[in-house]
Amino acid sequence: xxxxxxxxxxxxxxxxxxxxxxxxxxxxxxxxxxxxxxxxxxxxxxxxxxxxxxxxxxxxxxxxxxxxxxxxxxxxxxxxxxxxxxxxxxxxxxxxxxxxxxxxxxxxxxxxxxxxxxxxxxxxxxxxxxxxxxxxxxxxxxxxxxxxxxxxxxxxxxxxxxxxxxxxxxxxxxxxxxxxxxxxxxxxxxxxxxxxxxxxxxxxxxxxxxxxxxxxxxxxxxxxxx
Amino acid sequence: xxxxxxxxxxxxxxxxxxxxxxxxxxxxxxxxxxxxxxxxxxxxxxxxxxxxxxxxxxxxxxxxxxxxxxxxxxxxxxxxxxxxxxxxxxxxxxxxxxxxxxxxxxxxxxxxxxxxxxxxxxxxxxxxxxxxxxxxxxxxxxxxxxxxxxxxxxxxxxxxxxxxxxxxxxxxxxxxxxxxxxxxxxxxxxxxxxxxxxxxxxxxxxxxxxxxxxxxxxxxxxxxxxxxxxxxxx
Numbered sequence: 001x002x003x004x005x006x007x008x009x010x011x012x013x014x015x016x017x018x019x020x021x022x023x024x025x026x027x028x029x030x031x032x033x034x035x036x037x038x039x040x041x042x043x044x045x046x047x048x049x050x051x052x053x054x055x056x057x058x059x060x061x062x063x064x065x066x067x068x069x070x071x072x073x074x075x076x077x078x079x080x081x082x083x084x085x086x087x088x089x090x091x092x093x094x095x096x097x098x099x100x101x102x103x104x105x106x107x108x109x110x111x112x113x114x115x116x117x118x119x120x121x122x123x124x125x126x127x128x129x130x131x132x133x134x135x136x137x138x139x140x141x142x143x144x145x146x147x148x149x150x151x152x153x154x155x156x157x158x159x160x161x162x163x164x165x166x167x168x169x170x171x172x173x174x175x176x177x178x179x180x181x182x183x184x185x186x187x188x189x190x191x192x193x194x195x196x197x198x199x200x201x202x203x204x205x206x207x208x209x210x211x212x213x214x215x216x217x218x219x220x221x222x223x224x225x226x
Numbered sequence: 227x228x229x230x231x232x233x234x235x236x237x238x239x240x241x242x243x244x245x246x247x248x249x250x251x252x253x254x255x256x257x258x259x260x261x262x263x264x265x266x267x268x269x270x271x272x273x274x275x276x277x278x279x280x281x282x283x284x285x286x287x288x289x290x291x292x293x294x295x296x297x298x299x300x301x302x303x304x305x306x307x308x309x310x311x312x313x314x315x316x317x318x319x320x321x322x323x324x325x326x327x328x329x330x331x332x333x334x335x336x337x338x339x340x341x342x343x344x345x346x347x348x349x350x351x352x353x354x355x356x357x358x359x360x361x362x363x364x365x366x367x368x369x370x371x372x373x374x375x376x377x378x379x380x381x382x383x384x385x386x387x388x389x390x391x392x393x394x395x396x397x398x399x400x401x402x403x404x405x406x407x408x409x410x411x412x413x414x415x416x417x418x419x420x421x422x423x424x425x426x427x428x429x430x431x432x433x434x435x436x437x438x439x440x441x442x443x444x445x446x447x448x449x450x451x452x453x454x455x456x457x458x459x460x
Contacts, residue, residue, distance in 0.1 A: 002299040070371045071415035073378040076392040076408045083401050159289030163379060167396075176291060180383065185298070192292035199287040 003189050010190030021174065023194065030171035030198065033164070034157045037096035041153055044097075045104035046146065052105075053112025053142070054134055062109055066102040074099060074160050082167035092164045099160060100153040107149025111142025143214050151206035155199055162195050172198065228402045239391070243410050246387040250374030251418060253309050257316030257369055258362075265324025266350065275325060286318040290376050294383050308380035308387075315376065316369035323365025327358025360433070363426040367419055374415040378407070388414075 010016060016023050052058050074095065081091045115138050123137040139146070165173025175191030232239070268275040293311045301307040331354045339349045355362075381389025391407030394400075427433070 003296045006299070067368075067371075070368065071375050071412045071419075073375045073389070073392070073408065073411045075378055075382070075389055076404060076411065079392045079396045080401065080404045080408065083396055083399060083404060155287045159291070162289050162291055163382070166382060166393075173291075176295065177382070188295055188298075192295040195292045196288050196296075199289060199292075200284060203284065203287045 004193070006185050007189035007193035010186040011193060016187075016190070026170060026172050026174055027194065027198070030158070030161060030173075030195075033092070033096075033161045033169060033171050034154070037093055037161075038100055038150075038154050038157050040093075040097045041100035041104055041157075042150060045101045045149075045153075046108050049105045049108025049146075049149075050112050050134060050139060050142075053109045053114075054130075054138060056113065059109065059113065062105055066106040069099065069102040072099070075163055075166065078160075078164055078167050087168040091167065092161075092169045096157050096160055096164070100157050103152040103156060104149040107145045107152065108142065111145030111149075112138050114145070115141045140215055141218060144210060144218060147206055147210045147213070151203065154202050154206070158195070158199050158202060227405060228400075231400075231402050232406060239406060239410065242386065242388050242390055243414060246374065246377050246389075246411065247414055247418075249305060249308050249312065249377040249380065249385075249387055250414065251370060253312030253373045253377075254316035254320065254366060254369035256309070256313045257320050258366055260313070261317055261321040261324045261365075262355075265321055265328060268321075268325045269328035279322070282318045282321060285314055290315065290379050291382060294380060294385075298383065303384045305385060307383070308377060308385045311380075312373040312376060316373055319368045319372070320362070320365040323361050324358065327361030328354055330361060331357045356429070359429050360426055363422055363429075367422045370418045370422060371415045374418060375411055378411055 011023070049062075052062055077095050077099075078092065081095060085091050112134075119137060119141065120133065123133045128136065161169065161171050162173035162176065165171060165177040172191050172195045175187040175194070179185065179187035179191065264278070268278055290311060293314065294307055297307040297310055301310065335353065335357065336349065339353045344353065377387045378389030378392065381387050381393055388407045388411050391403045391410070395403030395407065
């Protein structure tokens with residue numbers, strides 16, 4: 001297929017690996033532009049999801065907001081902010097954080113809320129404090145779903161960071177947007193291929209994480225919930 | 227916000243909305259058409275499902291823009307490129323729901339249908355698929371809403387959609403156009419979602435909160451008799 005032909009040809013061209021705006025630079029930039037919003041989103045959404053799942057308060061709001069979130073066109077949101085504020089840190093950071101929160105929040109909430117009530121009672125009956133119940137029982141049991149949420153958020157951020165190249169963000173999307181502007185299919189295909197590889201690496205990383213972190217007795221319980 | 231821009235450009239806004247709706251609705255419908263047979267196969271022969279699920283997870287991780295670009299050499303800068311991309315993503319959210327819906331049909335219901343003399347195909351079409359409808363439509367709703375929204379990304383490779391209003395608005399530094407685009411995409415997604423809720427309501431006359439019109443015949447007699455079971459799973 002000619003996509004792979006163009007992509008491979010461009011990726012293996014030595015000149016694209018050196019100098020400013022080279023492949024290694026943009027790859028590292030893409031990781032930074034994806035990692036930072038994911039980290040911020042996780043720091044907000046994981047505790048919030050645990051709290052909502054544990055108390056059961058606000059669940060209806062969470063589920064509905066998460067559904068509505070899918071309807072927001074990321075491209076439009078990014079462009080709107082860029083037109084108002086120019087290209088600043090917040091123009092790209094805020095949309096990426098805002099859009100990564102719902103998948104994490106919903107999965108963490110569902111994981112914690114779905115813990116068998118019998119198990120919760122047992123934890124309480126053993127004299128655990130509410131904090132111990134959450135940290136030692138509910139979160140470990142919810143871990144497969146928490147990881148699914150983080151994985152979905154990560155994949156979403158990597159994809160959206162690509163689109164954010166349109167408003168001037170660096171990273172692998174630069175090759176795509178600049179290539180399209182110059183009608184060169186080589187960098188467009190090459191950039192797309194690298195983005196796909198990066199997304200698959202993220203997927204692999206999370207499947208490795210779930211192998212390492214999820215208790216043996218719980219493996220295979222992670223349902224998908226995009 | 228320049229309100230007067232809207233009426234004077236309404237015909238263009240409407241045309242882009244129609245185009246966006248076409249891309250966003252046709253794709254998940256094709257996705258559904260592919261998911262139904264695949265889902266039936268996966269629900270019947272379980273070994274088929276885990277590898278399919280891995281494949282779906284991998285495909286779903288591909289950024290939409292990258293997938294569109296990969297399809298350009300084969301299909302050009304056309305609707306087809308965007309429709310194929312969106313169909314693939316829809317498939318990823320619809321297929322798991324088809325499988326879950328079919329596996330969620332209680333064994334006792336299937337046994338009852340078999341005992342009543344239903345063959346495998348008739349049982350599938352008149353009993354299992356209707357009972358799986360709420361779960362399948364839940365997947366279809368996610369597919370349609372995401373596709374309507376993602377169709378706007380196709381504008382980056384030049385395929386016409388409401389994304390035009392974003393990109394044109396950016397180039398002209400004209401926020402009104404971007405607001406209109408955002409509003410139309412979200413409104414379109416909400417309208418499609420509500421239509422699907424209506425379709426589910428029409429297809430599942432036994433569901434909670436419905437009073438049957440006296441004298442009317444239930445569409446699926448067996449399913450109606452089993453309403454309490456279904457309500458638990460819906």
